[in-house]
Each structure stands twice: as C-alpha cells, then as structure tokens.
Amino acid sequence: MAELKGRCAVIGGGAMGRQIALNAAINNYDVTVCESFDAARESLAAWKEEYLAGRIAKGKMTEEQVADIKARFAITADLEEACKDADIVIEAIIENKEAKTDLLGKVSKIVRPDTVIATNSSFMVSSTFKDVVDHPERLANLHYFMPALVMKLVEVVKGDHTSDETIEKLMAFGRSVGKTPVLVQKECDGFIVNNVLKAIKEEAYRLVGEGICTVEDLDTAVELGLGHPMGPYKIDDMNGLDLRYNVLKRRYEETGVKSYGYDMIEKLYLEGKYGKKTKHGFYDYE
Ligand SMILES: NC(=O)c1ccc[n+]([C@@H]2O[C@H](COP(=O)([O-])OP(=O)(O)OC[C@H]3O[C@@H](n4cnc5c(N)ncnc54)[C@H](O)[C@@H]3O)[C@@H](O)[C@H]2O)c1
Known part of the structure; x- marks a missing residue:
C-alpha cells in the first residue's frame, strides 16, 4: 500500500x-x-x-x-x-x-x-x-x-x-x-469564485425573469458565447437548488433585499426540485 x-x-x-x-x-x-x-x-x-x-x-x-x-x-x-x-x-x-x-x-x-x-x-x-x-x-x-x-x-x-x-x-x-x-487573504463571504459567479447569476436571473430569453437559451449563450463549460442554470442544478435557496434566503434575511431569482428558486425548492440530485430543477434529468 x-x-x-x-x-x-x-x-x-x-x-x-x-x-x-x-x-x-x-x-x-x-x-x-x-x-x-x-x-x-x-x-x-x-x-x-x-x-x-x-x-x-x-x-x-x-x-x-x-x-x-x-x-x-x-x-x-x-x-x-x-x-x-x-x-x-x-x-x-x-x-x-x-x-x-x-x-x-x-x-x-x-x-x-x-x-x-x-x-x-x-x-x-x-x-x-x-x-x-x-x-x-x-x-x-x-x-x-x-x-x-x-x-x-x-x-x-x-x-x-x-x-x-x-x-x-x-x-x-x-x-x-x-x-x-x-x-x-481576507475573509469575504463567497470568497473569489462565488462572487464572480454571483454577478453572472444575477444577470442570468434578471434576463430570464424579465422574459428576455429562456433558461435553455441563456445557458447556451453563456456556453457558446463566453466559452464557459456550463451555463449558470446548469451550475445551479448541479450544485443543488436547496443550497442555492439557503444562500439566497440567508442574504435576504441579512439585508432585507431579495436577489434576482429568489422567487424562481424558492418555488422550485418548495416543490422539492433541488436540481440533478432530485432529477428535477431548471432542467429535467429523467
Ligand atoms: N454542492 C456544491 O456544489 C458545493 C460546492 C462547494 C461547497 N459546498 C458546501 O459543502 C457543504 C455541503 O454541501 P452538499 O452540497 O454536499 O450538501 P448535501 O446536503 O448534499 O450533504 C450534506 C450532508 O451532511 C449530512 N449531515 C448533516 N448534518 C450532519 C452532522 N451533524 N454530522 C454528519 N453529517 C451531517 C447530511 O445528512 C448530508 O448527507 C455546504 O456547506 C455547501 O455550502 C457545496
């Protein structure tokens, strides 16, 4: 060994x-x-x-x-x-x-x-x-x-x-x-990557929330237009919408401000749709 x-x-x-x-x-x-x-x-x-x-x-x-x-x-x-x-x-x-x-x-x-x-x-x-x-x-x-x-x-x-x-x-x-x-080097909620991702996700939630594009088209645009391996909605499904909801809820409780996407994610969370792990989220994985 x-x-x-x-x-x-x-x-x-x-x-x-x-x-x-x-x-x-x-x-x-x-x-x-x-x-x-x-x-x-x-x-x-x-x-x-x-x-x-x-x-x-x-x-x-x-x-x-x-x-x-x-x-x-x-x-x-x-x-x-x-x-x-x-x-x-x-x-x-x-x-x-x-x-x-x-x-x-x-x-x-x-x-x-x-x-x-x-x-x-x-x-x-x-x-x-x-x-x-x-x-x-x-x-x-x-x-x-x-x-x-x-x-x-x-x-x-x-x-x-x-x-x-x-x-x-x-x-x-x-x-x-x-x-x-x-x-x-200094403590900061969300560290480096999640803060950069947060900015992308807020725009992703806004664009879909305002009816400018669908979830699928947003992910496709980010993947093919920015060369990211996975769009932000696919990332949420992979990481777990229960985790995402807990993060957004905590931020809401602390600041009194609902982030873009809060209502959309809360709805999925309350339906038990946590993303890939439950086979349903923004996408279906049956
Ligand atoms: N999912 C992601 O993409 C991701 C990425 C980076 C960091 N994280 C962080 O990692 C942590 C775990 O996330 P996850 O997605 O694996 O969650 P998860 O819900 O899949 O797993 C958490 C596990 O912890 C167990 N557990 C709860 N309380 C326990 C205790 N007191 N003792 C032993 N086991 C206990 C639960 O039964 C569950 O199996 C969270 O803090 C999350 O923020 C998650």
Whole structure:
C-alpha cells in the first residue's frame, strides 16, 4: 500500500463531502467520513463502489490501487471515531449556520489541539465559528468546487484568527490532493469564485425573469458565447437548488433585499426540485 500522508476526517457524506473524502483517499490519506443520516451512508458506500469500479473498467486504476483506496476509506455515524486521530477535519455538512456551529464546537473538543479544522462552506467565513472552536488559530475555510474529484481549484481563506502555519498546512494539503490552492487573504463571504459567479447569476436571473430569453437559451449563450463549460442554470442544478435557496434566503434575511431569482428558486425548492440530485430543477434529468 502507498505511504500514508496523514489522517483526514470529512464530516458530511453528501454531494461534496463524499467527493472530497474519496479524493483524499485516492491521494493516500487515511479517510473517515462521518455522516449522520443512515440513507446517506448507504448511498455513499454504493456510490464509492460504483465510482471505483468505473475507474477499473475505464483502465484508470488497477484492482490493487482500488483495494488500497478502499482499505483507507471508512464511513461512520460516530463523530468521535472519525475525528479523534485526524490531522485535518473538513466539515461539509448542510449550509446552515446553527448546524455548523454546533458541529464544529463538538469537533474541536474531540481533536488534538494541532488538528487543522476546515469548513467547506460555500459562503460562510470561518470566523463565524471561531468562538466555539478551541485554538481558533487552526480554523479556516477550505473551499472545494463541484465535482470535487475533478475540479482543480481549492480556495483557502484566512481569517484574522487563522495562523500562518494553518494556512501553510492547508495550502500544502490542497497540493497534496492534486489541487491548485489559491489564498483568499481576507475573509469575504463567497470568497473569489462565488462572487464572480454571483454577478453572472444575477444577470442570468434578471434576463430570464424579465422574459428576455429562456433558461435553455441563456445557458447556451453563456456556453457558446463566453466559452464557459456550463451555463449558470446548469451550475445551479448541479450544485443543488436547496443550497442555492439557503444562500439566497440567508442574504435576504441579512439585508432585507431579495436577489434576482429568489422567487424562481424558492418555488422550485418548495416543490422539492433541488436540481440533478432530485432529477428535477431548471432542467429535467429523467
Ligand atoms: N454542492 C456544491 O456544489 C458545493 C460546492 C462547494 C461547497 N459546498 C458546501 O459543502 C457543504 C455541503 O454541501 P452538499 O452540497 O454536499 O450538501 P448535501 O446536503 O448534499 O450533504 C450534506 C450532508 O451532511 C449530512 N449531515 C448533516 N448534518 C450532519 C452532522 N451533524 N454530522 C454528519 N453529517 C451531517 C447530511 O445528512 C448530508 O448527507 C455546504 O456547506 C455547501 O455550502 C457545496
């Protein structure tokens, strides 16, 4: 078996957490995923088997490599089991401030004082949680992109509470799992990519909302006119409209201003149409 680079706990085995975790295991970390929901643990285990079998079938991995990866990939519902020996903990649970605050407080009581604690939150800066984390100098954002097994970028976000050593460790961790890290030197909601995307999405929602074009034509225009691999509505469907709704709702609650697209996304959310994961969103995926 390849030499281990360290122990990594990923909390939350949903759309992002599972890919972050498997990416780390593929890159020789010993990984435990803590997922609290029974059905999600089962779906994660099945997804991992299917993904790895696919890599063998495509000739991208050998049977031996896959056996190694499986041997260093564990799934549990027990937070303590996942975190107690970890060198790095990556939180990837739902985008909800109270849930993340509660979880990170618990994590910090379990891990060693030098364990790096990172949140993969799409928009919340890590200082949101610094008061519940012992030794907050080891707390920062490590933001992956969907699909995390494929996308090369990670954003590392330094808070005032974050030590330089933690930033160095996170940049090195990012490189060690095959990513290119960029440093966001000051905390800012949404970091770099999501702020740029926010500007594009607001225009995309406005243009469709004002009846200027359809969702399909907007995506086609952005893909063929700007050379983006995916239009903004397809990105929303891939990332999850539940996540998008939570972000827009939080912004509305904080500012009292409804972003363009709020009503459109709220309607889909209330109908249970979360995008690709539920097979319905802006597009249908049956
Ligand atoms: N989806 C994206 O494209 C994307 C991209 C970058 C970052 N993120 C961020 O990643 C995080 C996760 O997003 P997602 O899309 O994977 O969400 P998801 O809903 O698919 O997965 C979240 C998982 O966390 C589990 N969970 C909830 N509370 C838990 C707890 N206390 N302990 C253990 N497991 C728990 C849920 O059962 C669920 O399986 C969010 O903060 C989101 O903002 C998402």
